[in-house]
Amino acid sequence: MLTIFTHIPKTAGTSFFRRVFHPNVEPNEILSQTSLLSFRRSLRPDHRVVTGHRAFGLHRLTRRPCRYVTMLRQPVDRAISAYHFILQCDPALCEHTLYDIARRNSISDFYSMPRFQNEMTQMLAGMEYELMRRYIGQPWFEKRMLDRAKYNLEHRYIAFGIKEEFATSAAHVSRALGFPADPPADETGRRHKQTRARPTINGLSEQTRRTLIESHQLDMELYEFACELFQRRIQTQQTVAPSPTRSAPTSTSNA
Numbered sequence: 001m002l003t004i005f006t007h008i009p010k011t012a013g014t015s016f017f018r019r020v021f022h023p024n025v026e027p028n029e030i031l032s033q034t035s036l037l038s039f040r041r042s043l044r045p046d047h048r049v050v051t052g053h054r055a056f057g058l059h060r061l062t063r064r065p066c067r068y069v070t071m072l073r074q075p076v077d078r079a080i081s082a083y084h085f086i087l088q089c090d091p092a093l094c095e096h097t098l099y100d101i102a103r104r105n106s107i108s109d110f111y112s113m114p115r116f117q118n119e120m121t122q123m124l125a126g127m128e129y130e131l132m133r134r135y136i137g138q139p140w141f142e143k144r145m146l147d148r149a150k151y152n153l154e155h156r157y158i159a160f161g162i163k164e165e166f167a168t169s170a171a172h173v174s175r176a177l178g179f180p181a182d183p184p185a186d187e188t189g190r191r192h193k194q195t196r197a198r199p200t201i202n203g204l205s206e207q208t209r210r211t212l213i214e215s216h217q218l219d220m221e222l223y224e225f226a227c228e229l230f231q232r233r234i235q236t237q238q239t240v241a242p243s244p245t246r247s248a249p250t251s252t253s254n255a
Contacts, residue, residue: 004058005051006070008123010081012163013071019170024179025049057127072226073163075219076212083107084198108208111215118218124149146218
């Protein structure tokens with residue numbers, strides 16, 4: 001069984017992955033941040049977990065049975081963190097692909113660009129939606145993308161977490177994966193890849209806050225849906241997981 005962690009940026013995904021997977025999976029059993037072009041070539045039979053900023057759909061590139069997990073976060077808070085994380089990347093030390101764009105635009109202007117909006121919805125809807133949204137901006141397509149993201153989250157993800165309920169999320173996902181339900185906390189007590197000196201939602205001007213809400217309407221609806229689904233799964237202590245996601249064979253490779 002191959003576990004795929006859909007790592008949506010700035011959802012505490014790195015800390016979550018360290019909390020849930022590192023105590024239970026050997027480093028050599030984890031495939032991290034591979035490109036789509038190299039995924040089949042990089043995936044080995046001994047890999048048990050795949051993680052990276054890749055939209056739903058990697059299961060189509062392997063014949064192995066797969067199961068998905070992910071983390072979500074309050075959309076406006078996530079957007080603020082993502083924008084300021086980009087700005088805090090020192091160009092002399094790291095080259096974030098969006099640094100120049102973020103530097104030239106205010107947070108409101110940055111998120112007025114459709115490709116930066118509703119990243120959670122895009123990633124959970126799947127690779128094809130993430131790609132097509134660059135060319136299709138019609139309301140009917142947005143609704144279809146949101147519906148697909150909700151469907152995938154409910155039916156294709158064995159479990160998921162909410163950043164605002166981190167400890168509960170870690171226990172819930174661990175249990176769903178068959179790991180000990182009380183994963184150990186990070187012994188260092190630190191958060192990984194934390195965005196420094198960023199404003200809070202309440203620290204934004206009313207106009208900026210309203211702009212970010214409007215530019216992330218799909219994510220806002222997805223997040224509300226996710227929180228309700230998360231609480232239902234916790235309350236009922238769901239034990240029946242969704243069926244593993246399989247792809248039709250596309251080659252004789254056992255990637």
